[in-house]
Amino acid sequence: MYLIDANIILEVLYKRSRWKECYEFLNKVKAGKIKAYILNFTLHGISAILGKPEIVVKFLSEILSWRGLYVVDLSLEEEIIASEQAIKLNLDFDDGFQYYYANKAGIKIISFDKDFDKTNIQRIEPKDV
Numbered sequence: 001m002y003l004i005d006a007n008i009i010l011e012v013l014y015k016r017s018r019w020k021e022c023y024e025f026l027n028k029v030k031a032g033k034i035k036a037y038i039l040n041f042t043l044h045g046i047s048a049i050l051g052k053p054e055i056v057v058k059f060l061s062e063i064l065s066w067r068g069l070y071v072v073d074l075s076l077e078e079e080i081i082a083s084e085q086a087i088k089l090n091l092d093f094d095d096g097f098q099y100y101y102a103n104k105a106g107i108k109i110i111s112f113d114k115d116f117d118k119t120n121i122q123r124i125e126p127k128d129v
Helices: 006-013 019-031 040-050 053-064 076-089 093-105 114-118
Strands: 002-004 036-039 069-072 108-110
Touching: 002 006, 002 093, 006 019, 006 040, 036 040, 036 093, 040 053, 040 069, 040 093, 076 093, 093 108, 093 114
Parallel strands: 002 036, 002 108, 036 069
Antiparallel strands: none
16 A cells, blocks of 8 residues: 555546646556555645646546545644644655554555655656556
């Protein structure tokens, strides 16, 4: 199991330089060949970036069809703990949420964000799965 960071999905949506490796990884999750988690917080962040409700509907409908993806909600208490951990580890707010859940679940995070490399969780890139 893995935790998917927003930058993996955004890489595909914006067809950035490494979008193909992200696309291949995400297709495996979609097909159920790989099991992964994503935070509801992450989906909200991506939806906010997409902006237009008609695009968000398409995005969330697509995500809903992914057989290997599990959406995780954090409680307000967990969000406080995640924020406190972010302060201690010098992570930004959203990275704190990702860190908290990956650490709690004992799973690796799929991300291009090297800020996770200074923590005790293992960050890997899509090509490494």
